Amino acid sequence: MTSSAAAVFRNTTDGFEIQHFELPPVEPRGAIVKVRMASICGTDLHIWHGSRKPPLPIIPGHEAMGVIAQLGSGLTTDAAGAPLHEGDRVTWSYIWTCGACYYCTILKEPASCLRRIAYGVGIGCADPPHLNGGFSEYIYLRPGTSIFRIPDSLSDEVVVPTNCALVTMVHVTGAAGVSLGQNVVVQGCGPLGLYGATVARELGAGQVIALDTNETRLGLARRFGVDLGINVSKMSDDDVVAKIKELTGGIGADVVIEATGVPQVLAVGLRLPREGGTYATIGPIYQGATVPLDCFNLIFRRIRLLGVARNDAAHLRTAISFLERTRSKYPYELVVGARFPLEKVTDGLRTVDERKVMRAAIVP
Amino acid sequence: MTSSAAAVFRNTTDGFEIQHFELPPVEPRGAIVKVRMASICGTDLHIWHGSRKPPLPIIPGHEAMGVIAQLGSGLTTDAAGAPLHEGDRVTWSYIWTCGACYYCTILKEPASCLRRIAYGVGIGCADPPHLNGGFSEYIYLRPGTSIFRIPDSLSDEVVVPTNCALVTMVHVTGAAGVSLGQNVVVQGCGPLGLYGATVARELGAGQVIALDTNETRLGLARRFGVDLGINVSKMSDDDVVAKIKELTGGIGADVVIEATGVPQVLAVGLRLPREGGTYATIGPIYQGATVPLDCFNLIFRRIRLLGVARNDAAHLRTAISFLERTRSKYPYELVVGARFPLEKVTDGLRTVDERKVMRAAIVP
């Protein structure tokens, strides 16, 4: 094989087109991966609709996994130190970081690397090596990408959506400091909310309470570690606040995680933590997502409000071992609900957009 | 002496009235303190204007200090373990906490004590022991109040305003995690901002940058530890953001502290921290202080937004030893700019309201 088909997104008018690229030469410590599966994240929908504006044309796909087709010289182990060979199933941190800038070396926050490159979302395909996204037969991982071997016990379907969604929740629960016995409320029972509940449960949280308006999702939530799912569709904000207080001995939640993408839920959400509690928001990460903030509530009740985005290799490594350890306890395989070949990428996007499945996967 | 004059605030119509109360019997571990000085905080103005609604009638005054007039049995040391005698100059944590509730015993956040009593701001004077505020000849400190002896090297004027203002900044800088070499921006150069700059400087901050619109205050700020004061009166938000970026090697501030009381400054303020940086807000702590929050900025740039209020005994103890250690380096004596006898409390409030001084003090 010397070339790769890829689903190239031109623009909102022209949409997707299948295009072929030569496989690039592999630099030392770089790698070419044959993609086995790439799932469709909300960000991909934003790109498709034009509400997120990446460099165009682009090969989308940042939640991806595959098999090592070619290893550059010197790349003998994965980022956790396990031996790496051609043919190994792998996934990778979709943010390449430089390892040399102020964020990488001084602050140890590589997710904010000043020279970061986000495969499938932050770099287009106009220039070599072109193959920078997951909706493609092959992807080129440049030297310094954090690659991880996938344990045999984890299927492609289980790994692929977790690479962004579960990893984010590993990040959020860590940043929020979820710990033994803490009461945690999750707003939203989409994939992010479900994984958030699972991680909180496995971190020894006290009660894990989920809020949603959809009974099907709430039902699923119980299988993902939620102790109590509350349908808030007919409840006023005051009702929700009162209910959480009642469930927590009059104190309020220790940690509240917003996983809806809807900025308006911050209004009730910021009333749910106890004094000195934490509210972490991840969803409304698009231009114009602005909501009123009640300073009195924030200050008087000493709320810690965290915006969380972009993960690093440590979160991904933790997420993979987490999946391996807990795979028999939660139905991770239910997250990917449909599969599409590369040339049906538009059908895949539409299926997710219509909320027919939690995640759809491209199988190139 | 068996009774005490006190300045009682009736309501916004009737204003203040000097009233006399019997000194109460002193319980074991309680104390009666003869007030030497009580300063006027912004919260006292809010009470006076009716924008803050405490139980009425009330003796205001939570920033206060005095001399032990009578010690209850068993109260032989202050909260730091130093011996305590009648005649000692003291100040005290203005929030009495129960030591038994969930916040006190389990969460170790006594400032959120479920039974807390805030002298001078959260409890009226209708019921015995009546003498619950600092605008009074005597105040009664109930058992469990954290009392601290004042070192001889610190004058009344230096201690009194710090009991709320400096203590708050000790609290904020600790919560924000200001540490060696970090670049800190302080919005506002009133007493809180000045103390904030001083504490950041003494914590080993890198640059301490202050923003204000008043040249006099900015001039004073330089004497309180600020490296660079910026007059933002004619700068756009974009200018301010660009200036801070320029001063921090293109990165942004590690920590930004809002000390203005004006909720609108959050708009520019939340753009000043670096990715992963911290924004702490303390000022707009009144009902209705609501501002638009840009979720995209908060999330994408991973900002940690902290509301901080109410301090505990540890903050006060740290503040007192801080003053003692640094008293020759900063002109703390400049903060209290006017003094008024008890019966002139209204003049004192007016003087502060008209911004003629940073702090005015009642000398009963």
Next chain:
Amino acid sequence: MTSSAAAVFRNTTDGFEIQHFELPPVEPRGAIVKVRMASICGTDLHIWHGSRKPPLPIIPGHEAMGVIAQLGSGLTTDAAGAPLHEGDRVTWSYIWTCGACYYCTILKEPASCLRRIAYGVGIGCADPPHLNGGFSEYIYLRPGTSIFRIPDSLSDEVVVPTNCALVTMVHVTGAAGVSLGQNVVVQGCGPLGLYGATVARELGAGQVIALDTNETRLGLARRFGVDLGINVSKMSDDDVVAKIKELTGGIGADVVIEATGVPQVLAVGLRLPREGGTYATIGPIYQGATVPLDCFNLIFRRIRLLGVARNDAAHLRTAISFLERTRSKYPYELVVGARFPLEKVTDGLRTVDERKVMRAAIVP
């Protein structure tokens, strides 16, 4: 009932004697508890043998629980805020703390309270109220004791030994910072080691590995959350170090917890953490427990060595809710292996001393 039988330990010569004391008057916020069960901890053996020297005569018993017989005025809720009534089953933090000293108010480390009183281990029975230990029909809990109601779902047997042992491991794992995906090694599979494994497992640890020389205990360990139990009886220290390295990808353990009581195990133990890892020791808490410390290993490999002792109310509260949440996953009921009436206290001590059971309980 107006008096209480108690097992009073006179000294190593005279041993125990059953003695009767009048029930004391109950102070406001104090309580008299009818003891239902008190378990025998290693510390009780040390007292019995004379290697630990408490004030004598003493009523031992600090791991205890019972039923509220009489509540002092004002004591209407437990330390977590739940309503409290006579007849409620309760346990309590065995360290009474003053709430007023430097450790209590400033450092927020009440376990080091300068005036602390440790029921059953740090205070004798010579003076009123006499009933200061758990090997007694009744115990008097002075005002300020942190009392917790026991959930109905937890039997006496499950709660009683955890009050010191599980609580200690909640404390240790928190101090060591066990978190998601970390590899944890526990030295020793007695009750402390077992509970330590359980808490680490529930905190989302990666591998939980236990070391012991006793196959029975190692077998039990697997039921308490251990992934891999290693019989080290025939292994050299080098073998053990090599084995842990092999199990952790050549890195070493993130956290190692010593729960043996044998100081000599520190030699191999301190070689098991990875560079920058943590070693927490709790066992050898008796005079003369001295071992050689290899400074080069400690410094060059940047080990964090924690001594952990004495718990506070927060740990106990967390432990109780932990038990309630996980009771169906671990065989907690196996820990108490024998019961003895008050007058057979010496038989109970001997049974534990001969390692016939993990814990024996006194049922007064």
Next chain:
Amino acid sequence: MTSSAAAVFRNTTDGFEIQHFELPPVEPRGAIVKVRMASICGTDLHIWHGSRKPPLPIIPGHEAMGVIAQLGSGLTTDAAGAPLHEGDRVTWSYIWTCGACYYCTILKEPASCLRRIAYGVGIGCADPPHLNGGFSEYIYLRPGTSIFRIPDSLSDEVVVPTNCALVTMVHVTGAAGVSLGQNVVVQGCGPLGLYGATVARELGAGQVIALDTNETRLGLARRFGVDLGINVSKMSDDDVVAKIKELTGGIGADVVIEATGVPQVLAVGLRLPREGGTYATIGPIYQGATVPLDCFNLIFRRIRLLGVARNDAAHLRTAISFLERTRSKYPYELVVGARFPLEKVTDGLRTVDERKVMRAAIVP
């Protein structure tokens, strides 16, 4: 210039020899630096005496600084983001790290990098590029080395010894968590102890107390931020413990830092922290430095004992900005007390060995 003279240490029999090496070709992002100064650290003495065994032959010298002679392509900024040009004065983290291993990417502890190369101490000069140490006219910095531009306000003499000594104390005080108002004891007033006092002072410590047996050093200590220097030469351990207790209101120190290199001082040192306090040791980092550890003291008093070694780029960057900010407050220029040309390296080593100066510098 196409070659470089270097002081090569052959072995303890043959000692040093001046040898010439070709300047290597500069890889992309690598650099050749013309050394201006390299100071002699205790580790260099250990190499000279044979008590530390690096790869031989070796060019020692890890505390070094110089001027960029040649920049590899792509190396346009230093690790803090400042522009970098040939002719710039620079220093660098003496530990090169790979940026790809488990410690670098997952644990974010690059100082423990599995492939680390320590210039001047961990790599010999037998193989190209040979120029791996500071006792040389030129040193070759391989790609990935964290290089920092030196501010004009800092002289060579001020920067050079801090690159290991001050950086270590920035590391230690951070690991120990020195914070506002904490009482800090430093054991030893050599360069490390002096810098430790300075950093603690600038971090807002309460009292900074230093212990030594040498009056000259104690006198100097007062100029480096120590509040009270105690000559312990005629004091028993009990006296020292009693004195520190007396100075800290009966509590003990919050943090104790060992900076003597003498393992025996741990005996008294570990008795100096308060309950729950911290003891950090850095000195006895050589094979065979073994001392008795009193487990009872460690556990019962809940001491946190930290071994600290090896610093990373963040510590160095913080140290440089710290020097720049505080250069007028402390007499940093006193540390380097003698200078020697390359061919007199043995004289320099001897001068330090005889304790005639705190640091001697090689000026190639």
